[in-house]
Amino acid sequence: MHLLYPSDPFDKKRPDEQYAEEYEAVVAAGLEAALFSFEDFEMGFFKTSIPIPPGDSVLYRGWMLTPDAYAALVTHLRDKGVIEFTNATQYRHCHHLPEWYPLLVAYTSETVVLACDANFNQALDGLHWPGYFIKDYVKSLNTGSGSLVDTPERIAPLVEAMRQYRGQIEGGICVRRREEYLQDTERRYFVLLGQTYGATGEVPSLVTECARLIDSPFFSIDVALRSDGVLRVVELGDGQVSDRKEWSAEHFARMLSHGMSTRRPNLLTEPPLAIDD
CATH class of the missing domain: 3.30.1490.20 (ATP-grasp fold, A domain)
Known part of the structure; x- marks a missing residue:
């Protein structure tokens, strides 16, 4: 699998400054990473900085895209014979609140x-x-x-x-x-191929439960403690366009490396795994 990042607008051989730290971290973790010009993509032209072998999969990490723009990116990838890690339907499912809200209505506002x-x-x-x-x-x-x-x-x-x-x-x-949340309690978790991950290695049962309900290979879940002490889902997002927030670049890269090297767990019987710092 390859990670795909936007390049610097003025130097297509370097990652965009926003993603440079993460790009270096995933490369250091032994993952394959490629760049593309987001500006060229917006004009309808798509080329990766290195050839990606046909049949390989690509996980995009970059700027937020509308579902239509993401579908266009998927088309470019398929035209080159590579496979998108998240398909366009799955992207929309996590990117647009009305798509995921009916599944998580019991856990969110x-x-x-x-x-x-x-x-x-x-x-x-x-x-x-x-x-x-x-x-x-x-x-x-x-x-x-x-x-x-x-x-x-x-x-x-x-x-x-x-x-x-x-x-x-x-x-x-x-x-x-409106729900009142306790200050400084919001945390971001990622779900990769069915496995839940937290920045500290600890994952609440609420996140694991929600992971069972969402059909996507990679997404983020933000949760926070309500003023009555109940943990609530604040937001869901496609993992490809979700900021790391409290995650360090190195820890995020280790999650990706770990997730891609292990089988998909049975969430009904197996507990979430932690990745060591």
């Missing part, structure tokens, strides 16, 4: 999915939630006043602010019931 131009007052009438967390299918607004509002009347202006800051709304609007 209650959510209503609406069109961008919905009448939010009418659609949310009668809910009387303590607050509303607003995002599109992928992202929330991390600038200005943020993505939390107290009343439905404030959602439409926030959606417009999201459109202005980001240039587009992906999919539609996800209105999530």
